[in-house]
Amino acid sequence: MDWLHAIFVKSPETALFLSLAAGYLIGQINFGKFQLGGVGGSLIAAVVVSQVGVQIDNGVKSVMFAVFIYAVGYDSGPQFFSSLNRRTLREIAMAVFLAVTALVTVIVCAKVFGLNKGLAAGLAGGALTQSAIIGTAGDAIARLGLPAAETKALQADVAIAYAVTYVFGSLGAIIVCVNILPKFMRQSLKDASIEAEKSLSGDAGPAPGQVSALPPLVGRAYRVTAAGAAGRTVAQIEMAEQDLITVERVRRAGHALEPRPDVMLEAGDIALVVGRREVMAGAASQLGEEVGDGDGISIVMQKRQGVFAKRGMNHTTIAAVRATVDRDMRHGVFLQAISRAGMPLPVLPETRLEHGDVLTFYGSPQDTRRAVDAAGYELPYSNKTDFIYMGVGIVIGLLIGLVVVRVGGIPITLGSGGGCLLAGLVFGWMRGKHPMYGVMPPAASQLLKDFGLAAFVAVVGLNSGLQAVVTVKQSGLTIFLLGVFVTLFPLLLTMLFGRYVLRYDNAAVFAGALSGSRSANPAFGGVLDKAESSVPTAAFAVTYALANVLLTLLGPLVVGFV
Numbered sequence: 001m002d003w004l005h006a007i008f009v010k011s012p013e014t015a016l017f018l019s020l021a022a023g024y025l026i027g028q029i030n031f032g033k034f035q036l037g038g039v040g041g042s043l044i045a046a047v048v049v050s051q052v053g054v055q056i057d058n059g060v061k062s063v064m065f066a067v068f069i070y071a072v073g074y075d076s077g078p079q080f081f082s083s084l085n086r087r088t089l090r091e092i093a094m095a096v097f098l099a100v101t102a103l104v105t106v107i108v109c110a111k112v113f114g115l116n117k118g119l120a121a122g123l124a125g126g127a128l129t130q131s132a133i134i135g136t137a138g139d140a141i142a143r144l145g146l147p148a149a150e151t152k153a154l155q156a157d158v159a160i161a162y163a164v165t166y167v168f169g170s171l172g173a174i175i176v177c178v179n180i181l182p183k184f185m186r187q188s189l190k191d192a193s194i195e196a197e198k199s200l201s202g203d204a205g206p207a208p209g210q211v212s213a214l215p216p217l218v219g220r221a222y223r224v225t226a227a228g229a230a231g232r233t234v235a236q237i238e239m240a241e242q243d244l245i246t247v248e249r250v251r252r253a254g255h256a257l258e259p260r261p262d263v264m265l266e267a268g269d270i271a272l273v274v275g276r277r278e279v280m281a282g283a284a285s286q287l288g289e290e291v292g293d294g295d296g297i298s299i300v301m302q303k304r305q306g307v308f309a310k311r312g313m314n315h316t317t318i319a320a321v322r323a324t325v326d327r328d329m330r331h332g333v334f335l336q337a338i339s340r341a342g343m344p345l346p347v348l349p350e351t352r353l354e355h356g357d358v359l360t361f362y363g364s365p366q367d368t369r370r371a372v373d374a375a376g377y378e379l380p381y382s383n384k385t386d387f388i389y390m391g392v393g394i395v396i397g398l399l400i401g402l403v404v405v406r407v408g409g410i411p412i413t414l415g416s417g418g419g420c421l422l423a424g425l426v427f428g429w430m431r432g433k434h435p436m437y438g439v440m441p442p443a444a445s446q447l448l449k450d451f452g453l454a455a456f457v458a459v460v461g462l463n464s465g466l467q468a469v470v471t472v473k474q475s476g477l478t479i480f481l482l483g484v485f486v487t488l489f490p491l492l493l494t495m496l497f498g499r500y501v502l503r504y505d506n507a508a509v510f511a512g513a514l515s516g517s518r519s520a521n522p523a524f525g526g527v528l529d530k531a532e533s534s535v536p537t538a539a540f541a542v543t544y545a546l547a548n549v550l551l552t553l554l555g556p557l558v559v560g561f562v
Contacts, residue, residue, distance in 0.1 A: 004052050005052050005053045005054070008052060008053065008054040009053075009054075012054055012055065012056050012057075013056075015046075015049050015050075015052075015054040015056070015462055016056055016060070016455060016458055016459065016462065018045075018049060019042055019045045019046040019049050019458040019461065019462060020042055020045075020454050020455065020458055022041075022045035022048075022049070023038060023041035023042025023043070023044065023045035023046065023454070023458065024038040024041055024042065024454075025041070026041035026044060026045055027041030027042070028041075029041075038450075038454060038526075038529060042454050042457050042458045042461070043167065043170055043171055043174075043457045043458070043460070043461045043522065044171070044461070045458070045461070046457070046458040046459070046460070046461025046462045046465060047167055047461045047465030048465070049461075049462060049465075050461060050462045050463070050465030050466045051465065051466055053466065054462055055462070055463060056459045056462050056463060058459070058463070060455070060459055061455075061456055061459040061460065061463075062416060064451070064452045064453075064455040064456040064459065065416070065420075065452065065453075065456040065521065066394055066397070066398065066416055066420045066452075067394070067448045067452040068448060068449055068451075068452025068453045068456060068521075068525070069420045069421045069424065069452075069521070070390070070393060070394050070397060070420040070421070070423060070424040070448075071424065071440075071445045071448035071449045071452065072421065072424060072449060072524075072528070072534075072537055072540075073420065073421045073422065073423065073424020073425040073426075073427075073428060073537075073541065074390075074393070074424040074425075074427055074428035074431070074440060074445065075424075075428060075445055075449075075534045075537065077424065077425040077426060077427065077428025077429035077430075077431070077432065088542050090498075090502045090503075090504070090513070091513050091516070091517075091539055091542035091543045091546075092542070092543075092546060093502060094494060094497070094498055094502060094513050094514070094517050094543055095516070095517045095542075095543040095546035095547050095550060096546070096550065097494055097497050097517075098490055098491070098494040098514075098517040098518060098547070099517075099547065099550035099551055099553075099554065101489075101490040101493050101494060102124065102128055102486065102490040102551070102554065103124075103554055103557055103558070103561075105485070105486050105489050105490055106120055106123055106124045106127075106486055106554070106558055107120070107558065107561050107562060109123065109482050109485065109486060110123070110558070110562045111562070113478065113482065115161075115482075115562065116154060116157060116562070117137075117141060117144075117154055117558070117559045117562050118137075118141065118153070118154035118155060118157030118158045118160075118161070119157045119158075119160070119161045119479065120161075120558050120559075120562040121133060121137030121138075121140075121141075121158050121161070121555055121558045121559055121562075122137070122157060122158040122160060122161025122162040122164075122165070123161045123162075123165055123479065123482055123483060123486055124137075124486070124554050124555070124558050125137065125158065125161075125162045125165075125166075125555070126161060126162040126164065126165030126166035126169050126483055127165045127166075127168075127169045127172075127482075127483040127484075127485075127486035127487045128169060128486065128487070128490075128518065128519070128551055128554070129166060129169040129170050129173065129518070129519065129520060129522075130519055130547075130551040130552060130554070133162075133551065133552065133554055133555040133558075137158050137555035137556065137558065137559050138155045138158055138555075140555060140556035140559040140560070141154045141155055141158070141559055142155070144559070160479075161479050161483075164479045164480050164483060165479065165480065165482075165483025165486070165487070166460075167461065167465060168480070168483055168484055168487055169483060169487050170457065170460065170520070170522045170523075172484065172487035172488050172491070173487065173491065173515065173518050173520035173522065173523035174520075174522055174523045174526045176488065176491045176492065176495065176514070176523070177491075177511045177514055177515045177518075177520065177523040177524070177526065177527055178511070178523065178526040178527055178529075178530055180492075180495075181495060181507060181510060181511050181514065182507050182511070182530075184495065184499070185499070185507040185510065187506075187507040188507070188530070189507055189508050189511060189527060189530040189531040189536075190508075190530060190531055190532050190533070191507075192506050192507035192508035192509070192531070192535075193508040193531040193532065193533035193535040193536070194533075195506060196506050196508055196509060196533075196535045197533065197535060214277060215277065216276060216277055216336070217274065217275070217276065217277065217334055217336060217362050218274070218275070218277045218280055219248070219272060219273065219274040219298075219301070220272075220273050220280055220283065220284075220290055221270055221271070221272050221273070221290065221291050221292070221297050221298070222270070222271050222273060222283065222284065222287035222288050222289065222290055222291065223268065223269070223270050223287075223288050223289050223290075223291050224265050224266065224267055224268060224269040224270070224271060224287055224288050225267065225268075225287075225288030225289055226284075226285060226286060226287055226288040229265060229267075229286060229287050229288055230265055230266050230267040230269075231264060231265070231266075232264065232265055233261065233262055233263060233264050233265070234247045234250070234259050234260065234261050234262070234263045234265070235261035235262065237265070237271075237286060237287070238261075238331075240286060241275065241279050241282060241283065241286075243327065243330075243331075244275050244276045244279045245273050245274065245275030245276070245279055245280065245283055246273070246274050246275060246331065246332045246363070247259045247271050247272070247273055248272045248273070248274050248299055248332065248364060249271070249272040249297055249299055250263060250265070250269055250270070250271050250272075251269065251270045251297050252266060252268070252269050252270075253268075259271075265287075270291060270297050271287060272297045272298065272299065273287070274301065274332075274334075274363070275334070276334070299364065300364075300365070301362060301363060301364060302362075302363065302364065302365045302368050303336065303360055303361070303362055303368070304360070304361050304365075304368035304369065304371075304372050304378065305358055305359065305360050305361075305372075305378070305379040305381075306358070306359050306361065306371065306372035306373075306375045306376055306377065306378050306379060307356065307357070307358055307359075307375075307376045307377055307378075307379050307435055307436065308353050308354070308355060308356065308357040308358075308359055308375050308376050309355050309356070309375070309376030309377060310374070310375055310376055313353065314353075314354060314355045315352050315353075315354060316352065316353055317349065317350050317351065317352050317353070318335070318347070318348065318349050318350070318351050318353065319349035319350065321353060322349075325374070329370065329371075329374060330371070331367070332363045332364055332367035333361050333362075333363045333367045333368060333370070333371040334361065334362045334363060335347055335359060335360070335361060335362075336360045336361065336362040337359075337360040338351065338353070338357055338358070338359055338360070339357065339358045339360075340354065340356070340357050340358075340432070345357070355376075356432075356433050356434065356435070358379055358435055359375055361375075377436075379435055379436065383441050383443075384439065384441075385439060385440050385441065385444045386437065386438050386439045386440065389427065389431075389437055389438035389439075389440075390438070390440065393423045393424060393426075393427040394420060394423065396419075396423045397416070397419040397420030397421070397422060397423030397424065398416055398419055398420065399419070400419030400422060400423060401416035401419030401420065402419075403419075421541060421544065421545070422545070425541060449525070449528065450529075453521065453522065453525035454525075456521070456522075457522045457525070460522075490518075491514065491518060494514060494517060495510075495514060498510055498513065498514060508527070508531045508533065508535045508536045509535060509536060509538075509539050510539075511527045511531070511536055512524065512527060512535070512536025512537060512538070512539040512540035512543075513536075513539035513540065513542075513543050514543075515527055515536075515540060515543075516539065516540035516541065516542065516543030516544035516545075516546075516547060517543040517544075517546075517547050518547060518551075519544060519547040519548055519551055524536070524540050524544075527540075
């Protein structure tokens with residue numbers, strides 16, 4: 001394997017992409033009904049590749065994690081802030097319960113198996129994948145007043161135990177949150193996400209690549225043959241259906257006519273009618289037989305998005321807005337969808353519109369242009385990421401992560417992960433309020449999340465795998481097996497607590513809260529991958545922020561109690 005080692009020394013990025021490719025291949029393998037997924041597979045592949053001998057600059061890991069967690073927060077910002085209410089007490093209780101359970105588990109294991117303070121703290125840091133424990137525990141050991149040699153030995157033991165237990169600490173959290181929890185809840189993460197989306201918006205809507213077999217807006221062409229149709233004007237035909245249909249084109253003897261309101265239909269005319277599907281059946285009886293597009297009557301329709309900003313109309317219902325707009329202004333325009341801060345709203349007469357809502361209009365190009373200008377201003381379509389907005393957001397997040405507050409001599413910080421998550425949440429929420437700024441297309445956001453997390457996990461495996469295997473050979477399996485127990489027991493106990501005490505009934509939301517309570521970023525990435533939705537993120541954001549503080553405090557607590 002010397003030739004492979006030589007390649008990795010010259011081009012360590014080769015090892016990274018090899019780990020990703022092999023990891024996602026491993027992640028697709030079914031072991032019965034169990035599947036690791038791309039994140040777990042990448043971790044295992046990276047550990048195997050690391051045995052050849054390779055090191056990736058930790059800066060790569062930091063960058064990949066920063067873009068991943070920022071994109072997660074950005075996508076979930078609107079939903080997160082709308083969910084901040086008394087219901088988040090469940091997430092707070094879960095994070096506290098897991099931290100306390102983990103602390104007790106580590107102390108009991110240390111007492112039973114005679115671990116010293118360093119090994120016990122390293123066990124906590126690796127099995128709970130909280131790297132900050134190494135620093136807080138090392139600092140606590142240095143303040144014990146022990147001889148320099150003993151202090152150095154205990155601090156080395158922290159690193160040894162951490163290295164042995166960290167890999168399974170990441171993998172075990174993935175197994176529990178991505179595989180065990182859905183089976184325990186008897187609900188797949190994808191199905192649970194769809195269910196949660198329906199409860200939030202009333203309708204999850206079609207998934208990517210899917211379209212409804214019964215679209216709400218349709219177009220039909222009719223030949224004027226019905227009794228009473230000839231001799232009626234375009235306005236009379238439309239008003240008979242309460243303006244829920246629009247005559248968009250009329251052809252007479254092969255020639256197109258401008259469908260002005262006063263144009264009178266004649267027998268044999270072909271009229272193109274566009275409107276709500278539920279009223280189109282009645283149009284047939286009003287006009288006559290349906291025909292195809294053989295006479296070239298079809299026209300191009302357009303969807304156009306506008307930001308609602310009309311003065312004096314904030315917090316006004318759709319029905320009230322409609323009543324204030326004259327018929328000529330709203331003619332030929334249909335309100336197809338409404339979203340507020342990225343979340344869909346039902347298009348109902350009593351739905352209240354707020355400034356900043358994004359309205360999707362459907363109609364001919366000139367009609368939708370008129371509607372957008374009347375409602376506020378057009379939201380231009382763009383598939384280019386606003387890197388100014390994104391770059392500023394990540395910089396602010398990283399700066400927040402540098403802030404350290406000492407409480408009783410214990411350093412407390414959100415870290416780069418917590419800082420970028422917080423910045424992403426705020427910048428995503430601001431984008432929802434002011435949609436003209438901060439464009440990040442869904443495909444771009446998904447790439448940042450998928451690649452960022454997978455690369456982060458692979459770098460962890462590449463840099464830790466060799467040391468972990470060597471240390472296991474030198475120190476035996478005791479520390480490793482204790483790490484497995486400390487990884488799984490608090491998670492499983494918290495899972496039972498969340499289900500039967502906190503009453504979580506949605507697997508996707510539950511998995512997000514549980515992975516956040518363990519500050520388990522790879523597990524959360526696996527949850528998002530299986531859920532194919534951002535639903536788990538709101539719960540994760542709350543528990544993750546708490547876990548970063550609570551689990552960091554375990555370092556000095558373990559040193560003090562062992």
